[in-house]
Amino acid sequence: MGNDGGSIPDRRDLVKSKPKAEQADKANQVRARWGFCALSKKPLQEPVVSCALGRLYNKDAIIEFLLDRNVYGDGDDICGHVKSLKDVKTLTLTPNPVKASSSDDVDIPPAAFVCPLTMKEMNGAVPFLYITTCGCVFSQAGLKAVLGPSPQAKADGQEPGTREKDLCPQCTKKFDRVEDLCTINPGPEEEEIMMEKLAAARASKAKSGKKRKAAVAEIFDTKDKKRERVVAPSTNPSIAASSRIVVEGLAEEEKKRLAHMSDAVKSLYQGKSTKADSNWISRGTFTRYA
Ligand SMILES: [Zn+2]
Incomplete structure (x- = not known):
């Protein structure tokens, strides 16, 4: 050209x-x-x-x-x-x-x-x-x-x-x-300041959330221990064996539930770290109509 x-x-x-x-x-x-x-x-x-x-x-x-x-x-x-x-x-x-x-x-x-x-x-x-x-x-x-x-x-x-x-x-x-x-609808710089403010407020709230999560884990822990104690004194070996299988199955299920539970609890307090914050907030877009 x-x-x-x-x-x-x-x-x-x-x-x-x-x-x-x-x-x-x-x-x-x-x-x-x-x-x-x-x-x-x-x-x-x-x-x-x-x-x-x-x-x-x-x-x-x-x-x-x-x-x-x-x-x-x-x-x-x-x-x-x-x-x-x-x-x-x-x-x-x-x-x-x-x-x-x-x-x-x-x-x-x-x-x-x-x-x-x-x-x-x-x-x-x-x-x-x-x-x-x-x-x-x-x-x-x-x-x-x-x-x-x-x-x-x-x-x-x-x-x-x-x-x-x-x-x-x-x-x-x-x-x-x-x-x-x-x-309302702040510019990028002001939005960042607002995010930090929000993250700080969330972090102070999350402290009490951590305690609650620990308490939930403790409850499940003691439940498992109790079940083991009940099975142990059984004298009939066949009953003990079969019930142990059942208990093991239950324990497995309980473990799964606990894992699921802590995930849910975790997701509730996802906003705890600032790094995560900037990710999920800054990902927001308005391009669907554009
Ligand atoms: Zn007013």
Whole structure:
């Protein structure tokens, strides 16, 4: 191509630019994150919940997932950190007064929800967050404007317990502006910080879980010992032999059950190590609609 006198290369031939499809793909991903359930990939429909990582889900999808963790193939990759309904918060969202039918642009429908303070659409263009105590959702800029400036002394200088609480501008419930805000669909860097925070919280919980696991193992251990003691004093050799076979079978079964049990217990506390955390969380993707 070119340099043979036969053709003149122009800019398009020489400059490698991102293909248009890739850009459209990114826009689709953003739209998927903000308009669709991260788990079921269906359009967000109230009640909508969010996890500690600020992902958005339809509540019914999360309930389905909690009942059967395999119901969505990649469910554990997306929200493996959600162990119960206590790990998600039901959001108070403000429906967008602009409906899809009244929009001129058919290709990009208006977002389903808006910030009640600024009326900005919740579509990924501006950062949004929710208050973890009451679940109200605002644009970051809107909430910041309403709360007023946060003097460093107010935000950092004091312990969370003694710091003056703010009031939610929508439901007037008290919240802490440092501890109780969760960014919705954070960027990669912020998501990592949120993951670390979640992992730290899980690690402190897992300590008591370890004890429980040890207790379970102990119970099974003593059961086995008891059974052996009962068999030993038998005087009739044939009965002793046959019952020993039965007991051995039972012990085998018990062993299997114990192995299975500890696996289940283990899976409950998988989030204990940070390394594992970064794996199962970072595997989450939103590419199904892209
Ligand atoms: Zn509120």
